[in-house]
Amino acid sequence: MQRMVVGRLVRKKALFSASTSRAFKSFNTIAPSLLDLDLPDIWTSNPTETTNHHLPFLRNGAASDQFAAVIDGKSIADEIRSGIAGEVRRMKHSIGKVPGLAVILVGQRRDSQTYVRNKIKACGEVGITSMLEELSDDCGEDKVHNAVLKFNDNPSVHGILVQLPLPQHMDEEKILNAVSLQKDVDGFHPLNIGNLAMRGREPLFIPCTPKGCIELLVRSGVEIMGKRAVVIGRSNIVGLPISLLLQRHHATVTLLHAFTKSPEEITREADIVVSAVGVANLVRGSWLKPGAVVIDVGTNPVEDCNSEHGYRLVGDVCYDEAVKVVSTITPVPGGVGPMTIAMLLGNTLDSAKRTYRFG
Amino acid sequence: MQRMVVGRLVRKKALFSASTSRAFKSFNTIAPSLLDLDLPDIWTSNPTETTNHHLPFLRNGAASDQFAAVIDGKSIADEIRSGIAGEVRRMKHSIGKVPGLAVILVGQRRDSQTYVRNKIKACGEVGITSMLEELSDDCGEDKVHNAVLKFNDNPSVHGILVQLPLPQHMDEEKILNAVSLQKDVDGFHPLNIGNLAMRGREPLFIPCTPKGCIELLVRSGVEIMGKRAVVIGRSNIVGLPISLLLQRHHATVTLLHAFTKSPEEITREADIVVSAVGVANLVRGSWLKPGAVVIDVGTNPVEDCNSEHGYRLVGDVCYDEAVKVVSTITPVPGGVGPMTIAMLLGNTLDSAKRTYRFG
Structure with a gap:
């Protein structure tokens, strides 16, 4: 196959260490912040230079x-969770507060029940308070909506998780939209997704x-x-x-x-x-x-x-x-x-840190 | 080159004509609405079937x-603009209202001045009212911000366009975020971008x-x-x-x-x-x-x-x-x-129609 190379790409050195004032350093993850990742795209056309294929x-x-x-995702997740546990202890010791995660579970799906149980157990292991609101399959959409609003208003809740899928008769979009942006630790709100996509922006939470x-x-x-x-x-x-x-x-x-x-x-x-x-x-x-x-x-x-x-x-x-x-x-x-559960715990910790301005 | 085909993709018939109740049909464009485009992704693995390469x-x-x-983009755009002009006349005749576009131009950039002039001229040609706020290069950021807020509150303005780029000393993100979502005819708000990206969602305006x-x-x-x-x-x-x-x-x-x-x-x-x-x-x-x-x-x-x-x-x-x-x-x-200008006029028309619930 003939390979012609006529594009030369000029790269600026990655300034991963140069944190901007707006970039929020997440819990003990090591991936750089999105804003720190933003680099100028400099395109030039140069038909003579070749690049490595x-x-x-x-x-x-x-x-x-x-x-x-x-x-080994389990061992990496364990390391991250151990770091989160340390941060939660430090927060409790310094300001007498701990992060709180609220979970809303609608219906009796076995897989959902297992996921929720695992999440609540994981919270306990790192010192995050968890609250569970269980609603029946045939409850009205307004009951789920009200549960969201209640947790939105609860200052000891820093993350709200609506376990998906919801029963088919419910408007998932409407319920998810009701979750306060500041507590959307799942990162599914379209404003978070938009900020994830756009250069120069940073979502409050990455899914x-x-x-x-x-x-x-x-x-x-x-x-x-x-x-x-x-x-x-x-x-x-x-x-x-x-x-x-x-x-x-x-x-x-x-x-x-x-x-x-x-x-x-x-x-x-x-x-x-x-x-x-x-x-x-x-x-x-x-x-x-x-x-x-x-x-x-x-x-x-x-x-x-x-x-x-x-x-x-x-x-x-x-x-x-x-x-x-x-x-x-x-x-x-x-x-x-x-890793998914570890990141959920981390997002909840980040949310509490943001709320209490605890660095 | 060896090409192995081991994936079979099952496609459901595109239901482009089946409009959902939420899908908003845009002015006289012919592309289907995003919600109408949503189709289930059904993957199966079948190592025996081949597809066309x-x-x-x-x-x-x-x-x-x-x-x-x-x-011929010009002729297609002319056709679309002529359709928009007809819709604006119909709106004026039916409810005595016309769409309004507000443009904020900061500084003396020649190219920006030309773009803005063209947009305002195009508005006039289809019967859309336009308002121009010109601010000097060295005006404070709050002046631009206030101009946005003023147009947000003006009920005869249905679209607000902040001509980019803004002078370097201004926080573009902050100013764009101030534009009312209902008037963001450029579609640059991250909530619009998020809704553009996500299946099942539809932005108020497509860029x-x-x-x-x-x-x-x-x-x-x-x-x-x-x-x-x-x-x-x-x-x-x-x-x-x-x-x-x-x-x-x-x-x-x-x-x-x-x-x-x-x-x-x-x-x-x-x-x-x-x-x-x-x-x-x-x-x-x-x-x-x-x-x-x-x-x-x-x-x-x-x-x-x-x-x-x-x-x-x-x-x-x-x-x-x-x-x-x-x-x-x-x-x-x-x-x-x-086409870009034609779509701007169309988005402004759509916004006015939405405001006045004019179908």
């Missing part, structure tokens, strides 16, 4: 003979799962700037915000969805692949470029008669195939999942 | 021997230039769904929102910026290329796939001693080269430019 990977060479490095994915990449030493990233799946809560976030980190991002033709060809061009579709084993080994980095957000139950509960969890990526091709991969479970 | 183009074959179809680009594509019979689109440049006012908008139209979008490696290779994979960088002739013929569709947003002055003013305007795309390769292209000037 082949990007450096964490590990190169005869990739099919070796196994990928596996990112937890996307924030966790970036943290895994940064802590694993994966360079994002200038890399080709493919995000598979465009949900409002994972795929879309992770694509926006990778863009703010200066990756060249392609967002794939179910109307994409030949997703396997496009994915094969990516240095970083994030899959958040919810289809077991959608992404095969043949979809992946040797040496790529894979972040698998999918958590899909598949039948397994050898397992205690009759099923086990697998990701969107066919792990056994991928591990022979890529340089780095997150496992399912134990990859992105634990 | 080569997408249909408007024109195919020995592309280098034939010239591209040139999209004018991106909206004009989509309208040119749709009116030229270019199918967007399932096509690979590359947007070159990621400004908050053009590149970023056009990438979000193309995604809502189900293109597979890659957003390129100055940190992208080998932009020419990525661009060469695109069926639709939108360039909004502001570098004359950045995109060469060799960057383009035969049969691609090119929307050139760039408007760059280059020296030309044969021209009356000593310069002429060219796009980001090297037109003479591109026209031999692609199937369809917008010229500069006379392509996207006239």
Whole structure:
């Protein structure tokens, strides 16, 4: 294939250390703030200069003979949670306050009940107060709305989480819009998403799962700037915000969805692949470029008669195939999942710090 | 090159005609509303089925021997403006009201003065009332802020436009944030951008230039769904929102910026290329796939001693080269430019209709 290179890209040195006065340094994450990431785009056309086509990977060479490095999301999340616990103690000791998270759970979905239980348990472990409002499936929308308003007004609540999905008869958008922006620790409010997308802006909260994915990449030493990233799946809560976030980190991002033709060809061009579709084993080994980095957000139950509960969890990526091709991969479970809860705790801590102006 | 196809994409029929109750039908544009565009993403994995690799183009074959179809933006914009003028007359006749646009111009920049003059002239031609607040370069930020608040409170103003760029000593974000969401006809407010990005949401206003680009594509019979689109440049006012908008139209979008490696290779994979960088002739013929569709947003002055003013305007795309390769292209000037003003008039009309509940 003929490759012509006629574009020269001039880069300014990344000023990651130069914090602006507006940039808010998040809890003990190590990813730089979005405002600190903003760099001028300087394009020039220069037909004589060439650039390198082949990007450096964490590990190169005869990739099919070796196994990928596996990112231990649980251990990274544990480290972050331990840092959060320390900050909560320091806050309690200094000003006599602790962060508070309110969770609204509507209905009896087993998976939602499990998620909520895990979140509340995690709060307890780091010293964050949690409040749970359980409502029945057939309660009126106004009851959920009122629960949101009550927590909006409660000064000891710094984060409000409406467990999704809500029952079908409820207007999810309307209820989520009622959550105070200052307490939207999920980061799903469109104003937060707009500020996530726009250069020069910073959302009050970055959605937890996307924030966790970036943290895994940064802590694993994966360079994002200038890399080709493919995000598979465009949900409002994972795929879309992770694509926006990778863009703010200066990756060249392609967002794939179910109307994409030949997703396997496009994915094969990516240095970083994030899959958040919810289809077991959608992404095969043949979809992946040797040496790529894979972040698998999918958590899909598949039948397994050898397992205690009759099923086990697998990701969107066919792990056994991928591990022979890529340089780095997150496992399912134990990859992105634990990071989501850690980021939720961190966002709640950040919110309380902002409220009490506690640095 | 080996191409393996292991993903089958199930598509639901586009329900473009099925308008939802929330979807707002814009003035006489023909692009469907964003909510009407929302379709479920249904992914399945099926290793046996194959898909077509080569997408249909408007024109195919020995592309280098034939010239591209040139999209006449001026004539399309004239048609839209004539429709807007008819709607404004109907509104005046029915309820005795006309739309009003307020423009705030700070400083003496020649280009800004020209843009503002053109916008005000265009308002007059379709019967929209315009108000101009001119402030000096060295006026305080509070003066600009107060001008915004004054127009926010003025019931005969339905759109407020702060001509950018503002003088460097002013906080652009703060001033733009002060513009009432209901009058943000530029669509630059982060809440509008968030709603533009998120499935199931609809912004009050779609930014004018991106909206004009989509309208040119749709009116030229270019199918967007399932096509690979590359947007070159990621400004908050053009590149970023056009990438979000193309995604809502189900293109597979890659957003390129100055940190992208080998932009020419990525661009060469695109069926639709939108360039909004502001570098004359950045995109060469060799960057383009035969049969691609090119929307050139760039408007760059280059020296030309044969021209009356000593310069002429060219796009980001090297037109003479591109026209031999692609199937369809917008010229500069006379392509996207006239559409931007037409969309501004349309957004102002929509805003007035919304205010007066005039259908």
